[in-house]
Amino acid sequence: MSNANQQAVAKYKNNFLKEVEANVEEGHWVKMCMQCGVCAGSCPLGPHWEHSPQKIFMMIRAGKREEVLGSDSMWMCTSCYNCIVRCPRKLPITHIMHGLANYSHRLGLAPKGQPTREIAKLFWDNLVKTGRVNELKFSLAMYFKDGFGQGVKNAMAMQGIGLGLMKAGRLNPMEIFGGHVCKDKSGVQKMIAKAREIEDRRKSLA
Amino acid sequence: MADNKFAAYICSGCGIGDKLNVGALEKIATKEGKMAVVKSHPFLCSTEGVDLIKNDIANDGVTHVCIAACSRRAKAEAFTFPETAVSRANLREGVLWVVAEGADHDEVRQEMAEDYVRMGCAEVKKMMSPAGNPDKAQSKRIMVVGGGMSGMTAALAAADAGYEVVLVEKTGKLGGFANNMLKRVPFNAPHAEAQPTGVEELAAKVTGNAKIKLHLNSTLTETAGAPGRFVAKIAQESGAVAEETVGAIVQATGFTTYPLDKLPELGGGQANVVDQAGLEAMAKAANGGAIKRADGKEVKSVVFVQCAGQRGSGGNGDGSHLEYCSGHCCATSIKQATYFKDANPDVDTVVMYQDLRVPGMGEDFYRSAQKKGVIFTKAKVNKVAGGDACKVEFKDLILDEDTATDADLVVLATGQVPVSGVNLDEWTTTVTAAESGDEAAKEKKSALQKISVLNLNYRQGPDMPQFKYGFADSHFICFPYETRRTGIYAAGPTRRPMDMFQAQEDATGAAMKAIQAVENATRGRAAHPRAWDLSFPKARLEGCTQCKRCTVECPFGAIDEDEKRFPVFNEQRCRRCGTCMGACPVRVISFENYSCDTVGSQIKAVNIPDEFEEKPRILILACENDAYPALDMAGLQRLTYSAYVRAIPVRCLGSVNTIWITDALNSGYDGVMMMGCKKGDDYQCHFVKGSEMAYYRMSKIGDTLKQLGLEPERVQTQEVAITDNAKVAKLIDDYVAQLNEMGPSPMKGFG
Numbered sequence: 027m028s029n030a031n032q033q034a035v036a037k038y039k040n041n042f043l044k045e046v047e048a049n050v051e052e053g054h055w056v057k058m059c060m061q062c063g064v065c066a067g068s069c070p071l072g073p074h075w076e077h078s079p080q081k082i083f084m085m086i087r088a089g090k091r092e093e094v095l096g097s098d099s100m101w102m103c104t105s106c107y108n109c110i111v112r113c114p115r116k117l118p119i120t121h122i123m124h125g126l127a128n129y130s131h132r133l134g135l136a137p138k139g140q141p142t143r144e145i146a147k148l149f150w151d152n153l154v155k156t157g158r159v160n161e162l163k164f165s166l167a168m169y170f171k172d173g174f175g176q177g178v179k180n181a182m183a184m185q186g187i188g189l190g191l192m193k194a195g196r197l198n199p200m201e202i203f204g205g206h207v208c209k210d211k212s213g214v215q216k217m218i219a220k221a222r223e224i225e226d227r228r229k230s231l232a
Numbered sequence: 233m234a235d236n237k238f239a240a241y242i243c244s245g246c247g248i249g250d251k252l253n254v255g256a257l258e259k260i261a262t263k264e265g266k267m268a269v270v271k272s273h274p275f276l277c278s279t280e281g282v283d284l285i286k287n288d289i290a291n292d293g294v295t296h297v298c299i300a301a302c303s304r305r306a307k308a309e310a311f312t313f314p315e316t317a318v319s320r321a322n323l324r325e326g327v328l329w330v331v332a333e334g335a336d337h338d339e340v341r342q343e344m345a346e347d348y349v350r351m352g353c354a355e356v357k358k359m360m361s362p363a364g365n366p367d368k369a370q371s372k373r374i375m376v377v378g379g380g381m382s383g384m385t386a387a388l389a390a391a392d393a394g395y396e397v398v399l400v401e402k403t404g405k406l407g408g409f410a411n412n413m414l415k416r417v418p419f420n421a422p423h424a425e426a427q428p429t430g431v432e433e434l435a436a437k438v439t440g441n442a443k444i445k446l447h448l449n450s451t452l453t454e455t456a457g458a459p460g461r462f463v464a465k466i467a468q469e470s471g472a473v474a475e476e477t478v479g480a481i482v483q484a485t486g487f488t489t490y491p492l493d494k495l496p497e498l499g500g501g502q503a504n505v506v507d508q509a510g511l512e513a514m515a516k517a518a519n520g521g522a523i524k525r526a527d528g529k530e531v532k533s534v535v536f537v538q539c540a541g542q543r544g545s546g547g548n549g550d551g552s553h554l555e556y557c558s559g560h561c562c563a564t565s566i567k568q569a570t571y572f573k574d575a576n577p578d579v580d581t582v583v584m585y586q587d588l589r590v591p592g593m594g595e596d597f598y599r600s601a602q603k604k605g606v607i608f609t610k611a612k613v614n615k616v617a618g619g620d621a622c623k624v625e626f627k628d629l630i631l632d633e634d635t636a637t638d639a640d641l642v643v644l645a646t647g648q649v650p651v652s653g654v655n656l657d658e659w660t661t662t663v664t665a666a667e668s669g670d671e672a673a674k675e676k677k678s679a680l681q682k683i684s685v686l687n688l689n690y691r692q693g694p695d696m697p698q699f700k701y702g703f704a705d706s707h708f709i710c711f712p713y714e715t716r717r718t719g720i721y722a723a724g725p726t727r728r729p730m731d732m733f734q735a736q737e738d739a740t741g742a743a744m745k746a747i748q749a750v751e752n753a754t755r756g757r758a759a760h761p762r763a764w765d766l767s768f769p770k771a772r773l774e775g776c777t778q779c780k781r782c783t784v785e786c787p788f789g790a791i792d793e794d795e796k797r798f799p800v801f802n803e804q805r806c807r808r809c810g811t812c813m814g815a816c817p818v819r820v821i822s823f824e825n826y827s828c829d830t831v832g833s834q835i836k837a838v839n840i841p842d843e844f845e846e847k848p849r850i851l852i853l854a855c856e857n858d859a860y861p862a863l864d865m866a867g868l869q870r871l872t873y874s875a876y877v878r879a880i881p882v883r884c885l886g887s888v889n890t891i892w893i894t895d896a897l898n899s900g901y902d903g904v905m906m907m908g909c910k911k912g913d914d915y916q917c918h919f920v921k922g923s924e925m926a927y928y929r930m931s932k933i934g935d936t937l938k939q940l941g942l943e944p945e946r947v948q949t950q951e952v953a954i955t956d957n958a959k960v961a962k963l964i965d966d967y968v969a970q971l972n973e974m975g976p977s978p979m980k981g982f983g
Binding site: 043057058060061080081084085087088090115 | 588598599602603605607608609610628630631635
């Protein structure tokens with residue numbers, strides 16, 4: 027159990043709803059759900075995740091902390107905004123789902139190996155290094171995230187597209203060596219670090 | 233009768249003159265209809281046309297008028313002539329608009345129109361202009377029974393409209409259930425916070441109103457009479473009996489709560505398990521502060537169990553307890569949860585519901601409670617154990633799991649049980665048994681009399697008839713306040729489960745109906761639905777066989793019996809449906825403008841072609857409330873139906889006397905179709921039991937038909953709603969096709 031998680035458990039004891047309201051982006055909306063199920067019925071990924079938004083909200087109220095924060099549901103959200111548009115109670119459901127994902131990630135409770143989460147992590151790490159996304163390194167990191175053998179297989183499967191991109195001048199193979207960076211790399215990194223610090227302080231996670 | 237002068241006026245407007253031979257119709261009216269005056273006019277409902285008729289009435293001594301133009305439902309105001317009997321031959325909606333276009337149909341169209349002219353002339357000859365009930369009632373006072381929110385609202389509404397009110401309240405204090413409440417569900421925008429009940433202000437207004445006479449600590453020991461002349465004996469606590477004469481009665485006797493001890497599975501009767509009324513008392517005691525349990529402990533967590541003992545879902549799952557939803561409980565629980573949240577936001581309040589229903593503006597209130605942190609859990613509660621930490625076992629219906637929670641207090645949202653007096657079915661069987669000497673039944677009878685609200689001295693029993701689940705009979709949509717006791721109107725939760733806002737609305741409505749009733753009664757007119765009607769039933773008692781059918785079948789208890797068992801009509805109670813007329817086997821009951829003769833003569837006036845002409849004749853007896861308008865609407869939409877039918881409007885199918893059926897079949901009609909309103913629990917009959925009665929009577933007619941050598945299918949009874957315009961056209965055409973297959977009636981040529 028991470029330190030932040032231990033603190034959160036101690037602070038909110040059994041009242042998970044209050045914890046969500048205090049720490050999750052738009053979390054104060056959760057209590058306003060009237061359990062109509064329109065979000066669950068509207069989600070294009072509905073059959074592919076563990077709990078619908080409707081259930082997630084009910085679980086929060088029922089105090090099912092570990093189950094909610096360990097759920098893969100919020101990671102499966104594609105931000106299509108169907109649920110927000112249709113919610114008769116005007117809950118910002120997409121934002122709540124992202125807020126929950128962020129919170130569970132910070133507490134170290136997010137499901138391990140969940141592909142969306144992995145991609146997000148790779149993308150972020152890639153970005154903060156240079157201030158630019160290095161597409162070649164990002165793609166390769168993706169291919170090889172499950173080991174070398176699987177990485178080669180993935181790369182072979184995608185080689186046609188890779189070559190095509192190269193021919194069209196959309197992919198520079200030389201990017202593998204360092205790659206291009208933004209003008210003030212360390213400035214960007216400092217900026218991100220500061221933002222992180224502020225956010226952590228705001229969410230009392232520091 | 234020597235002074236009677238009959239006149240027929242035929243309108244050739246609206247295209248009647250183009251499609252029909254008006255000259256021929258005039259001849260029919262003169263020769264066959266034997267009308268002294270026959271005139272046609274191109275625009276009869278115009279001022280000029282109406283003046284023509286008025287002039288003949290004023291200067292030519294015309295007393296009876298047959299107007300052959302549009303349906304009797306059209307231009308009714310233009311064609312109303314005081315003290316003149318008027319019949320209407322429906323040439324426009326009944327012929328012109330419903331007979332198919334084209335020269336092929338010219339002959340049948342003209343025949344149909346001619347028959348309607350014959351029928352109109354025949355009818356008017358048997359009619360008299362109704363003079364109104366000479367026994368005009370005098371009292372315009374209104375008695376309100378019950379001094380709760382509904383009763384007080386009704387009393388004030390009537391008093392504000394200028395009527396004297398007598399208010400009878402059983403207890404010593406006005407206010408009823410509202411006296412025990414801290415606040416009420418919001419009824420004003422923004423519908424976010426519970427509002428004061430206002431019961432004390434209302435009671436003060438009632439007490440201070442000079443037009444309202446109060447009888448506290450009083451009950452009714454007898455109510456006799458009829459609209460405009462009810463005499464109520466009011467027993468006071470002291471034993472003294474006051475007598476009040478009133479014109480109409482509003483019964484606003486409210487409800488009681490469903491007994492908690494009937495819900496042991498939900499912890500009923502155990503410590504720290506209360507119903508909503510119980511919580512209301514606790515909240516009132518706390519008066520905005522922290523709510524405390526009976527043992528003095530402050531409540532930190534509370535669970536509300538919705539639908540407890542309601543909707544057939546009391547936990548037994550066997551349809552026991554109340555079968556209905558009481559409508560107010562969801563909003564009430566929301567309100568009570570906010571009592572806790574407003575006093576201390578840290579109190580855990582959970583509302584366990586299966587279907588949260590907040591009618592009116594309740595959604596706003598629901599949202600407001602959610603904002604305050606009231607948790608709503610969709611769950612089915614299976615078991616509640618009382619005690620220090622009440623254990624609530626439930627199934628979470630969203631997460632699909634059985635689980636449990638503890639609470640300091642559990643509130644059961646139990647339902648409303650109407651206070652509507654004696655169940656008349658129970659009463660009738662008890663009285664019958666008591667009359668045959670059964671001692672237990674005698675005791676039961678006096679016990680029943682004690683729970684009676686009105687103690688009516690009607691032969692049908694001491695209270696108004698009950699509908700489903702013991703609520704006072706009323707038609708939810710069409711005539712909510714009307715009961716089957718004319719001049720007595722039900723308001724508030726005695727009529728159907730409801731909250732305070734609805735009850736107050738209801739009370740105002742019932743007060744308005746009561747005002748209509750006294751105004752009509754004092755003018756010698758009928759009450760709803762024939763509120764303008766001056767006719768009333770008259771019985772030729774020398775022909776009466778004392779069979780009691782009229783007294784039994786009258787849906788409104790209007791007819792009593794004298795000591796020789798002759799019927800005694802209470803005209804003010806009568807709604808003029810004619811069910812007594814339809815019931816009478818010796819046909820001694822009639823109205824001045826509606827009788828066995830007025831309809832019978834129309835039936836006989838129709839020209840019946842012989843069997844070789846292959847033109848069947850079908851009689852339609854259509855209820856004037858729904859079926860006849862539907863026929864008119866079919867015409868309005870230019871839906872066509874067979875030109876072989878002849879439709880006669882009747883006041884209610886209940887007024888159909890079997891003599892009309894036998895007369896029609898004897899005179900060679902090929903079939904008779906009756907169209908009336910829906911019967912049964914979800915009835916649409918404007919006289920409640922009329923159409924049911926007609927069905928019952930017709931179910932007995934089959935044997936008679938067989939004896940006559942006729943197929944029972946030649947007489948049909950159909951349910952038609954006012955919106956069924958397409959259906960009536962199809963019903964008619966299908967029936968004509970069916971009769972064609974059956975072949976012509978064997979009775980033709982003998983009539």
